[in-house]
Amino acid sequence: MPKKMRVLMFGWEFPPYNSGGLGPACQGLARALAAQNIELVFVLPKQLGDFREPFRFRFANVLNMKIAEINALLVPYITSQKYALLRSGMSVDGNYAPTLYEEVRRYAYLARAIAEQEEHDVIHAHDWLSFGAGMEAQDVSGKPFVAHIHATEVDRTAGHVNQYIYDREREGMYTANAVATVSDHTKHVVIDHYGIEERKIHVVHNGVLTDGLEYGRSTGPGFRQLKRMGYKVVLFLGRITIMKGPDYFIHAAKKVLEYDSKVIFVMTGSGDMEGEMMDLAASLGIADKVIFTGFLRGAERLQAYRDADLFVMPSVSEPFGLVPLESLLLDTPVLISKQSGVSEVLSHALKADFWDVDDIADKILSVVEHPSLKSELARNGKRQAQSCTWEKAANRCIQIYNCL
Amino acid sequence: MSSVCFYFHVHQPHRIKKYRHFNIGQDSDYFNYKGNQGPDNEFIIQKVSEKCYLPTNAVLLELLNKYPEFRVSFSITGVILEQFEQYSPETLESFQKLVDTGRVEILSETYYHSLAFLYSKEEFWRQVMMHRKKIEEIFGVTPTVFRNTELIYSNEVAQEVEKMGYKGILSEGADHILGWRSPNFVYRPKGTKKIGLLLKNYKLSDDIAFRFSARWWEEYPLTAEKFAHWVNQTNGNGNVVNLFMDYETFGEHQWADTGIFDFLRALPEHVLAHPDNDFVTPSEAIERYEPMAELDFPFYVSWADVERDLTAWLGNPMQHDAIRKLYSMEKLVLGSKNKELIEDWRRLTTSDHFYYMCTKWFADGDVHAYFSPYESPYDAFRYYMNVLKDLEVRVLSPYA
Numbered sequence: 084m085p086k087k088m089r090v091l092m093f094g095w096e097f098p099p100y101n102s103g104g105l106g107p108a109c110q111g112l113a114r115a116l117a118a119q120n121i122e123l124v125f126v127l128p129k130q131l132g133d134f135r136e137p138f139r140f141r142f143a144n145v146l147n148m149k150i151a152e153i154n155a156l157l158v159p160y161i162t163s164q165k166y167a168l169l170r171s172g173m174s175v176d177g178n179y180a181p182t183l184y185e186e187v188r189r190y191a192y193l194a195r196a197i198a199e200q201e202e203h204d205v206i207h208a209h210d211w212l213s214f215g216a217g218m219e220a221q222d223v224s225g226k227p228f229v230a231h232i233h234a235t236e237v238d239r240t241a242g243h244v245n246q247y248i249y250d251r252e253r254e255g256m257y258t259a260n261a262v263a264t265v266s267d268h269t270k271h272v273v274i275d276h277y278g279i280e281e282r283k284i285h286v287v288h289n290g291v292l293t294d295g296l297e298y299g300r301s302t303g304p305g306f307r308q309l310k311r312m313g314y315k316v317v318l319f320l321g322r323i324t325i326m327k328g329p330d331y332f333i334h335a336a337k338k339v340l341e342y343d344s345k346v347i348f349v350m351t352g353s354g355d356m357e358g359e360m361m362d363l364a365a366s367l368g369i370a371d372k373v374i375f376t377g378f379l380r381g382a383e384r385l386q387a388y389r390d391a392d393l394f395v396m397p398s399v400s401e402p403f404g405l406v407p408l409e410s411l412l413l414d415t416p417v418l419i420s421k422q423s424g425v426s427e428v429l430s431h432a433l434k435a436d437f438w439d440v441d442d443i444a445d446k447i448l449s450v451v452e453h454p455s456l457k458s459e460l461a462r463n464g465k466r467q468a469q470s471c472t473w474e475k476a477a478n479r480c481i482q483i484y485n486c487l
Numbered sequence: 488m489s490s491v492c493f494y495f496h497v498h499q500p501h502r503i504k505k506y507r508h509f510n511i512g513q514d515s516d517y518f519n520y521k522g523n524q525g526p527d528n529e530f531i532i533q534k535v536s537e538k539c540y541l542p543t544n545a546v547l548l549e550l551l552n553k554y555p556e557f558r559v560s561f562s563i564t565g566v567i568l569e570q571f572e573q574y575s576p577e578t579l580e581s582f583q584k585l586v587d588t589g590r591v592e593i594l595s596e597t598y599y600h601s602l603a604f605l606y607s608k609e610e611f612w613r614q615v616m617m618h619r620k621k622i623e624e625i626f627g628v629t630p631t632v633f634r635n636t637e638l639i640y641s642n643e644v645a646q647e648v649e650k651m652g653y654k655g656i657l658s659e660g661a662d663h664i665l666g667w668r669s670p671n672f673v674y675r676p677k678g679t680k681k682i683g684l685l686l687k688n689y690k691l692s693d694d695i696a697f698r699f700s701a702r703w704w705e706e707y708p709l710t711a712e713k714f715a716h717w718v719n720q721t722n723g724n725g726n727v728v729n730l731f732m733d734y735e736t737f738g739e740h741q742w743a744d745t746g747i748f749d750f751l752r753a754l755p756e757h758v759l760a761h762p763d764n765d766f767v768t769p770s771e772a773i774e775r776y777e778p779m780a781e782l783d784f785p786f787y788v789s790w791a792d793v794e795r796d797l798t799a800w801l802g803n804p805m806q807h808d809a810i811r812k813l814y815s816m817e818k819l820v821l822g823s824k825n826k827e828l829i830e831d832w833r834r835l836t837t838s839d840h841f842y843y844m845c846t847k848w849f850a851d852g853d854v855h856a857y858f859s860p861y862e863s864p865y866d867a868f869r870y871y872m873n874v875l876k877d878l879e880v881r882v883l884s885p886y887a
Contacts, residue, residue, distance in 0.1 A: 342508060431846070433865055445507040449869040455808035456868055463846055 087122040088484060091203035091220060093194065093213035097140075100131040103322065104405050105233050108265075109209055111292050113138060115477035124201050126216065128190040141201065143193035143216070184247060191215030198223040205484045209233060211248055214255025221258070227487035229480075230259035231287070232269055237276045238400040241325055253277045260487050263287045263480065265403035266424025272402075285483050288428050290473030291408040306349065306390040314347045315451040318391035318415070320384070320406055321398075323354030328397035328420065328437045333360055335397070337367045338444035339451075346372065346451055351387050353378040388413040392457060393450045397437045398423050407432065411468035416460035418446050428471055431463035489671075489718055490727045490767040490775070491758055492685065493559040494634070494657065495734035497582075498600050499535065499567045500839035502526035502860050506870045511877045517831060526860035529574045532567075536578040539738035544581040546737075546751055551588045554755045558590050558766040561734070562634050565598030565618045566837060568625060579625070586626045592768035593622050595630035595653060601836035602800060604635060604644060605787075606814040614833070615651065632656065632769040636838050638687065638731070638790040639797065642783065645676030645684065653682065655773040657731065659790040660686030671725025672779035673772060683773035684782060687731040687790060691717060696732040700745035711750055715757035715764075722763050726776045731790070792848075800841040805868040810841060812875055819882050828881055835874065843867035 092113060096106040109125070114137060117123050123138040130142040194216035198206075206228040208217030214230055221228040236244045236252055256262045256277055262284045264270040270286050273279050306316045317336070321327045329350065336348040350360065350373065357375065364373040379387055388394065394410035394417045401423035408425065410417050411432075419426050420437040433450070435442040450457050504520035520527055550557050563582065571579035585591040597603055597614035598621060604611045615633075623629055632655035633648045640658035648656050660670030670686035694714065698704045706713065718728055733740065741747040758764050767775065791799040800806060813835055820832040843859045844867045861867040 430863065431865075434862065441507065441509065445509065446869070448508040449872065453805070453808065453868070453872055455804035456865060456872075459803050459805050459846060459868075460865055 087120060088205065088481075089122045089124075089201075089203045090116065090205045090207055090484070091124055091126065091198065091201055091226075093126045093206070093208040093216040093220070095128060095210065095212040097125070097127060097131060097134060104403075105210060107292065107405065108233055108289055108403075110136070111290055111473040112476055112480065114292075115290070115473035116480060118474070119477050119481060121477075121481070124203070126194065126197055128186065128193075128216075141197050143190055143197065187212055187215055187251070191219045194219045195223050205229065205487065207231060207480070208255070211236070211252040211255060214251060214259075218255060218258050227260040227484075228258065229261045229263055229483060229487075230255045231263040232256070232273060232402070233265055234402045235269065235272050235276070237272050238269070238402050239326055241399055253279075259283075261285060261483050263483060265289050267427050268422070268424045269402040285479065287476050287479045287483075288424070288471065289403045289405060290471050290476045291405060291412065291468060292473065293412060293469070306347070306387075309347050310390065314345050315343075315392045316347050316349055316390055317447055317451070318349045318351065318387060318394050318410075319396075320351040320379075320387060320394065320410075321396065323350065323352050323357045323360055325356060326398060326400055327352075327354075328399045329354075329356055329360050330363060331397040331399075331437055331440055331443065332395060333363050333367065333369075333373065334440045335395075335443040335447060336364075336373060337369055338440060339447050340369055340372055342444075342448055343451060344372075346447070348373045349376060349387065349391065350374070351376045351379050351384070385413060388415050391415045393418060393447060395443070395447065396420060396423065397435075397443060399437050401425070408468040408471055411461070411464040414461050414465060416450065416457055416464055418443065418450070429464065429467055431460060431467050433460065488726060489722045489761075489764045490772060491718060491764065492727050492729045492767050492769060492772050494594065494729070494731045494769060495559065495561050495736075496732065497540070497561055497567055497734045498564040499528070499532055499570060500600065500837040501566055501570070501834045502528055502531075503835075503840070503870055503874050505861075505866075506873045506877075508873055511873055512880050515831070515877060515881060517874050517877075518834060528570060532570045532574045532578075535735060535739055536571075536575045538743070539735050540575075540578045541581060542743070542748065543734065543737040543751070544578075544585060546748055547585055547591075548581075548588075550752065550755050551585065551590055554759065556759060556765050557755050558592070558768045558771065559585075560592040560594055560632075560768045561585075562594040562596050563622075564596065564600040565614075565621050566600060566834065568621055583626060586628060590768070592632070592770060593626055593628055593630050594657070594769065595619055595622070595633045597636055599833050599836045600636050600838055601833075602636060602639070602810065602838050602841070603836060604639065604647070605797075605801075606810065607817055608647065610814075610817060610836070611647075612651070614836075632685075632773065637800075639787055640784060640789070641787045642677045642785060645682055645784075646678050649676075649679045649682040655683040655685060655769055657685050657729075657769065658687070658784070659689065659788050659795055660729070661689050661788070661795045664784070664788050664795065668780070668782070669725050671721050671728055673727065673776040674780060674782040675778035677781055677783040677785075683776075683778055685727065685729050685769055685772060688729050689790075691728060692730045692732050695730065695750075696736045696740065699736075699741050699747055699750070708746070709750065711753035711757045714750075714754065715760065718758055718764065719761050722761070727767065727772045729772075798847065799845050800838055803844070803846050805846075805864070806841050806844050809844065809868060809871055809875070812872070816875070816879060816882065820878070823882055825881075828878070831878060835871070835878070840867070840871055844871070 094109040098106045098110050113125050117137040126141045128143050198220035206217050206220045206226055208214050209231045210233050217228050236248045256279045267286050270284050319332045323329045364370045388410045394415050396407050396419045398420045403424040407417040407419050418433040421434050433446045501518040503517045505525045598618040633653045634657040635644055638659045645656050670688045674684040676684050699709050737747055787797050788795050844864045846864045
């Protein structure tokens with residue numbers, strides 16, 4: 084029997100200690116790789132908690148050396164407002180920015196020790212926050228390094244990049260033996276904006292974890308009261324920030340409500356544009372039809388998906404976009420932006436350009452008016468979402484490892 | 488004796504434009520769109536005329552002039568004839584020249600290429616009569632053999648068509664329908680007295696229509712000589728080889744560079760090389776050959792997909808929703824006596840609108856996606872329902 088391939092994987096966050104989609108994606112991929120007879124060690128910058136997974140964890144701050152605890156949050160997604168401050172040369176949250184960069188640098192430094200202690204054949208690091216660690220590990224062991232791109236700085240900021248982060252991303256991808264991107268869309272961003280050569284870039288579409296989605300039924304009334312009153316519910320779920328296009332959602336709501344007043348728009352999530360969106364809804368005179376629920380976790384989040392008649396993801400830029408797949412697994416059809424990576428794997432969905440508010444509104448109106456459209460989109464979409472597995476993604480990664 | 492019976496289906500629908508919810512009550516011009524963002528019917532007619540209809544008609548005329556035994560037949564829908572008149576008169580003229588030879592037969596059908604038989608027998612009769620009148624006007628002939636939309640067929644269709652006075656009808660001859668029987672004979676539909684039934688030889692038809700340029704096919708490349716040899720093999724166990732296909736096979740589905748035109752040009756010579764072979768039109772086949780046996784088709788069949796059933800048009804809840812809504816408006820629309828309203832409603836009966844809503848192969852980007860002018864079957868449904876809504880508004884508020 085051939086020896087198990089050993090992968091040293093560097094991440095930044097891990098569920099349930101996650102602020103966005105990076106953690107769940109790392110979890111899905113790592114589990115699927117472990118199921119494929121890969122010996123995997125998952126490295127995180129600090130001890131977040133105890134995890135029960137079919138692979139070992141290492142925490143960079145738990146070493147035989149003393150390091151100062153860092154107060155900054157572990158935030159892979161820096162918000163658009165903070166970017167604006169960073170760009171203007173101001174510091175954010177006092178000394179936020181230097182602290183994050185320092186933390187990234189420290190993670191990279193500590194990765195050397197882990198790479199020395201853990202035998203491995205391949206190094207695999209997720210996003211720029213871990214690229215430094217991956218590069219240092221490679222410097223120690225000389226093993227091939229895979230840089231996995233879940234989101235680029237260009238995507239996150241709609242083009243207003245932070246030079247420091249951009250440079251770290253480019254450096255990581257440039258140094259890596261192979262680059263994995265979560266979509267063809269992202270692959271082209273990497274080629275066009277980072278000048279990485281196409282032949283070393285591989286598209287690895289994300290999967291979706293189906294466990295946990297079956298549970299958590301009936302948690303309180305949710306939106307059922309509204310539905311009993313004859314309202315249809317249209318859901319936005321994600322960070323309320325520029326990249327997710329929340330303003331297009333509100334403008335589309337305005338247009339829909341001009342034609343059909345029995346529709347409620349729900350915005351679930353938090354983010355730097357939340358207040359701005361409340362103001363926008365009020366100024367458009369639709370504040371009574373737009374509900375802000377704040378950030379929802381667990382069963383409440385699943386209930387929101389289930390109660391909705393349509394899930395809308397109007398992202399300006401979305402390297403992949405997992406939420407529509409979750410929505411489909413919970414039987415709610417989706418309208419997604421053509422600028423999302425997930426639209427490459429999802430044909431049984433309505434699609435629109437994020438900026439085409441009229442088209443988004445037109446499609447929402449069709450779904451709320453025609454139950455047959457809703458049911459057919461939901462039925463076929465669910466089947467397609469079920470075929471988006473992490474097993475497929477893991478197999479793609481193993482192919483990449485084998486070619487290094 | 489083996490008689491080759493060609494029948495070519497010629498049809499293009501009036502596709503509806505990308506009609507949004509906001510257009511309802513504002514815009515009743517459903518079918519006219521110019522540009523590359525939506526279905527441009529004029530552009531499509533001109534493109535297909537140039538690639539298929541004109542060059543293929545030229546080849547057929549050449550063959551009719553060269554071989555006195557050569558015969559073909561067409562089913563040409565009313566909606567494409569209208570569009571030829573409007574957008575491509577020279578194409579219409581080239582069809583007229585073929586019919587003028589006296590050896591090209593035109594078949595009868597519903598004017599709008601509709602599924603009316605399944606939803607309204609009255610409307611079915613009206614559309615068949617409209618088509619008959621149009622054919623008489625344009626070609627000066629009266630069809631005597633019927634083929635229903637997409638070869639949708641059952642005993643009941645044959646019985647109805649016999650009542651209308653036709654002497655023959657066409658249908659699909661797939662194995663799972665025919666069982667051990669051969670498609671190469673004339674049959675008598677169950678419950679009829681005089682009418683003859685011709686069945687598509689799906690294997691030989693699809694060898695041309697679908698497999699001609701398929702490099703994975705072990706018979707590739709298909710030559711006229713080889714094909715004539717297959718036709719000869721039916722000698723002794725059949726009378727008539729029915730080759731039924733979309734006319735767009737020539738030049739559109741199989742591009743000119745596949746050699747499809749050379750194949751067609753060479754075929755009569757090789758078929759006629761065998762002294763027992765000839766060509767017939769459907770009515771000649773029915774006159775010449777006695778029915779071999781009675782055939783029982785208690786349920787509907789069609790020539791679509793591998794299933795050969797109705798699910799390409801009526802396979803999901805959206806399709807049923809849309810067609811139910813359409814026919815629920817029949818009495819109201821016809822009762823309005825408003826010619827424009829009635830014409831718009833009838834254009835919406837065209838089966839293609841429902842075909843575009845088919846989701847069963849959408850994920851695979853299969854034949855349905857290829858033929859659809861919309862981004863998805865869901866969008867096809869949306870635009871259609873918006874148009875129906877506007878039509879309803881017009882019927883209910885005639886003075887608006």
